[in-house]
Amino acid sequence: MAIVIIRTLIIYTSIFTVMRLLGKRQLGEMEVSEFVIAALIADLAANTLQDTGVPLLNGVVPVITLFCLEVIVSALGMKSIRLRSVLFGKPSLLIHRGKIDQREMKKNRFTLDELMEQLRAQGLNDISKIEFAVLETSGNLTVIPYPEHQPVSASLLGISPPDKGYSYIIINEGRIMNENLRRAGYDIGWLQKKLREQKLRSAEEVYFMTVNKLGEVYLSLRGENV
Amino acid sequence: MKKELSAVILLILMTAIALFNIFHLRSVTGELISLADRAESSTAEGDFASARSYIDAAVALWESEDYYTHIFIAHSEIDGTADSLFNAAAQLSEDKDSSEISAAFNELRYHLMSILRMEEVSIGSIF
Numbered sequence: 001m002a003i004v005i006i007r008t009l010i011i012y013t014s015i016f017t018v019m020r021l022l023g024k025r026q027l028g029e030m031e032v033s034e035f036v037i038a039a040l041i042a043d044l045a046a047n048t049l050q051d052t053g054v055p056l057l058n059g060v061v062p063v064i065t066l067f068c069l070e071v072i073v074s075a076l077g078m079k080s081i082r083l084r085s086v087l088f089g090k091p092s093l094l095i096h097r098g099k100i101d102q103r104e105m106k107k108n109r110f111t112l113d114e115l116m117e118q119l120r121a122q123g124l125n126d127i128s129k130i131e132f133a134v135l136e137t138s139g140n141l142t143v144i145p146y147p148e149h150q151p152v153s154a155s156l157l158g159i160s161p162p163d164k165g166y167s168y169i170i171i172n173e174g175r176i177m178n179e180n181l182r183r184a185g186y187d188i189g190w191l192q193k194k195l196r197e198q199k200l201r202s203a204e205e206v207y208f209m210t211v212n213k214l215g216e217v218y219l220s221l222r223g224e225n226v
Numbered sequence: 227m228k229k230e231l232s233a234v235i236l237l238i239l240m241t242a243i244a245l246f247n248i249f250h251l252r253s254v255t256g257e258l259i260s261l262a263d264r265a266e267s268s269t270a271e272g273d274f275a276s277a278r279s280y281i282d283a284a285v286a287l288w289e290s291e292d293y294y295t296h297i298f299i300a301h302s303e304i305d306g307t308a309d310s311l312f313n314a315a316a317q318l319s320e321d322k323d324s325s326e327i328s329a330a331f332n333e334l335r336y337h338l339m340s341i342l343r344m345e346e347v348s349i350g351s352i353f
Contacts, residue, residue, distance in 0.1 A: 052301075053300060053301040053302050054300060054301070055296070055297055055298060055299065055300065055301070056297075057297060057298060058300075061240060064236065064240065065237065065240065067233070068233040068234070068236050068237045068240075069233075069237075071229055071230055071232075071233035072230060072233050072234065072237075075227075075230040075233075
């Protein structure tokens with residue numbers, strides 16, 4: 001029993017470290033090689049965890065080897081465009097100026113249902129309004145509508161709204177995020193003043209608080225429910 | 227670039243450890259097979275005292291490698307080899323039939339060769 005726990009801890013730490021080193025992309029949009037690695041790592045870990053008769057090294061060594069290979073393959077892909085397209089594939093233009101490219105659809109084994117599903121997910125269901133739809137190597141569909149169907153932007157309207165900048169979280173479940181407070185250009189004195197204005201005695205009474213470049217504050221109190 | 231270089235170094239390092247492992251395992255199994263051969267020939271000559279000392283040396287060597295074997299070798303293989311080693315030791319008595327002794331030593335040699343074959347790089351061990 002203890003052995004299983006220790007083995008689980010070691011495998012978990014190894015996989016966690018490897019996934020962390022592979023970067024955030026691994027957790028979201030995966031390239032083919034990344035998907036292969038994720039699937040293999042999961043299987044390797046499960047086998048080693050279940051069978052205590054298998055040396056732990058037999059689980060850890062392949063995980064490390066896969067990590068090394070992934071890093072090397074990614075680096076090679078960065079160096080050569082040709083190799084990158086071989087390793088990770090190329091984006092495919094599924095819709096070109098409002099017309100579906102059936103050859104590309106077939107090549108990517110992408111059905112009309114899947115195409116319509118992805119378009120609906122992006123709030124579009126009329127193909128004639130779409131100028132381009134690109135199937136990315138990650139499997140995501142990027143849709144670019146014709147200019148007249150694109151969402152209205154401030155520049156199109158000819159207005160220049162104030163730049164509110166990034167909203168920094170300065171209180172997170174009662175804890176003051178000093179680094180964020182400094183980055184936002186404020187100090188603890190300013191925060192205490194803001195809290196007093198809201199008739200609050202300490203940051204502990206606050207569940208969530210943000211501030212932007214213009215000094216606009218969003219505040220949610222602890223225990224506050226909708 | 228640091229990460230890529232570390233990955234290459236790590237791969238080289240692991241390959242070096244794997245090669246060292248094969249080298250070490252070859253040396254240990256070679257020594258054990260040699261002791262088993264000597265124990266078997268001493269038995270054939272009726273020199274059971276020498277045979278016993280050879281097999282005791284083999285058991286001592288096997289036990290001294292306990293940590294190494296448990297880290298690098300599948301535990302079912304370790305158990306199989308240990309069982310055949312102790313079985314060979316148990317067969318070393320004058321009232322045993324020579325064919326039984328020979329079978330026990332053949333089994334021991336088979337297990338020792340098997341753990342080496344599992345680690346050595348060959349078409350068979352890969353597939």
